[in-house]
Amino acid sequence: MKVMIVRRVRGATPSMDIYADNLVAGLRSVRPEWTITELEPKPWNSPDKLWLKGPGFRKYYECFWRYPREVSQHQADIFHIIDGTDGHIARWLRNSGKLTVVTCHDLVQFVYPDSLIGESRFPAFSLAVWQQSVRGMCQANHIISVSSNTAKDVQKFLPITPENISVVLNGIDPQFRILPKDSSANFRQKYAVSPETLCLLNVGATSPRKNILTVLKVLATLSMKGISASLWKVGGEFKDEHKDFIEKHNLQQKIIHFIKPDKDTLEQIYNAADMLLAPSLYEGFGLTILEAMACGLPVVTSNTSSLPEVAGDAACLVNPTDVEEIVMKVCQIKQNADHRSQLIEKGLERVKQFSWKNTSEQVAKVYEELVSNK
Numbered sequence: 264m265k266v267m268i269v270r271r272v273r274g275a276t277p278s279m280d281i282y283a284d285n286l287v288a289g290l291r292s293v294r295p296e297w298t299i300t301e302l303e304p305k306p307w308n309s310p311d312k313l314w315l316k317g318p319g320f321r322k323y324y325e326c327f328w329r330y331p332r333e334v335s336q337h338q339a340d341i342f343h344i345i346d347g348t349d350g351h352i353a354r355w356l357r358n359s360g361k362l363t364v365v366t367c368h369d370l371v372q373f374v375y376p377d378s379l380i381g382e383s384r385f386p387a388f389s390l391a392v393w394q395q396s397v398r399g400m401c402q403a404n405h406i407i408s409v410s411s412n413t414a415k416d417v418q419k420f421l422p423i424t425p426e427n428i429s430v431v432l433n434g435i436d437p438q439f440r441i442l443p444k445d446s447s448a449n450f451r452q453k454y455a456v457s458p459e460t461l462c463l464l465n466v467g468a469t470s471p472r473k474n475i476l477t478v479l480k481v482l483a484t485l486s487m488k489g490i491s492a493s494l495w496k497v498g499g500e501f502k503d504e505h506k507d508f509i510e511k512h513n514l515q516q517k518i519i520h521f522i523k524p525d526k527d528t529l530e531q532i533y534n535a536a537d538m539l540l541a542p543s544l545y546e547g548f549g550l551t552i553l554e555a556m557a558c559g560l561p562v563v564t565s566n567t568s569s570l571p572e573v574a575g576d577a578a579c580l581v582n583p584t585d586v587e588e589i590v591m592k593v594c595q596i597k598q599n600a601d602h603r604s605q606l607i608e609k610g611l612e613r614v615k616q617f618s619w620k621n622t623s624e625q626v627a628k629v630y631e632e633l634v635s636n637k
Contacts, residue, residue: 265341352399362634363403363405366409447531450534454519464532465541466555469505472544477586497524501520533558538563
């Protein structure tokens with residue numbers, strides 16, 4: 264079988280790189296006799312398109328004309344669009360009579376239509392374009408959803424029947440593991456964080472659905488209670504409201520910001536922190552909680568969207584808008600060594616259920632069934 268993996272621009276969305284890279288590697292492992300080919304768009308600032316005026320125009324030209332046209336000119340048994348944001352490409356492929364699979368990671372702009380405010384110069388226009396593109400998934404032959412919660416969202420917001428959706432959970436990179444204790448101690452020492460300081464870790468963007476203001480409120484509340492605590496923030500620049508809160512509550516010296524750490528550094532961060540605090544309002548999957556668990560880190564996360572589905576009973580589930588409840592759970596983990604140990608053990612068992620080999624095997628079976636029924 265010849266499979267064409269239709270990627271996004273490398274580096275633009277790290278989570279999509281993780282998904283595509285691991286899926287391709289997994290498919291080549293479980294179906295070594297197949298031919299797996301990858302296509303990706305040109306970066307918006309590619310030097311061969313400098314005649315196009317303005318990065319915005321270049322982006323829309325590349326996304327909605329040149330790249331879909333290129334994809335549709337190729338031949339393969341299956342075309343797999345790895346992100347529903349590129350769902351519009353399914354229209355081009357459908358017109359060419361080609362079998363198409365699309366992975367839907369989330370429908371955040373349907374669930375939280377205000378999420379692009381502050382992320383785009385023209386949020387209303389960007390939202391309309393995004394939603395129109397995602398509706399192109401309706402032209403695909405099959406949808407792969409990364410969680411049952413996302414599958415429900417697909418059925419809620421798009422005219423796609425359950426029979427055309429398969430839930431295939433993501434895997435976790437085996438690199439994430441427990442490191443020697445001296446490595447973690449050295450990392451904390453490097454950033455002048457004492458062993459007594461409670462290090463809360465948050466990994467991801469700072470868009471509204473990530474609920475970063477609540478994370479900062481938890482940090483401020485712990486400080487007011489006399490608990491020595493710090494926040495390690497990985498990814499995403501703080502928004503203006505976050506900066507205002509940090510300044511108002513004098514939290515500047517309690518926060519260490521890692522914008523884009525490499526994988527090795529991220530692994531060290533997970534190991535050196537005391538717990539992951541991930542009170543997102545909405546996630547399509549929630550890979551960071553598995554990465555934290557694999558590194559022996561207790562997790563406090565939301566009882567909403569896909570997060571309970573991914574975490575199982577291996578995390579403290581909280582109302583993401585209840586600061587006092589979150590603070591209570593954080594303090595329980597800090598003060599109760601047995602509770603902390605139980606969470607760590609459950610987390611290490613939980614991550615064993617998520618592997619890219621299993622993910623790739625399930626995806627391969629979706630391909631095979633589509634081709635056999637063609």
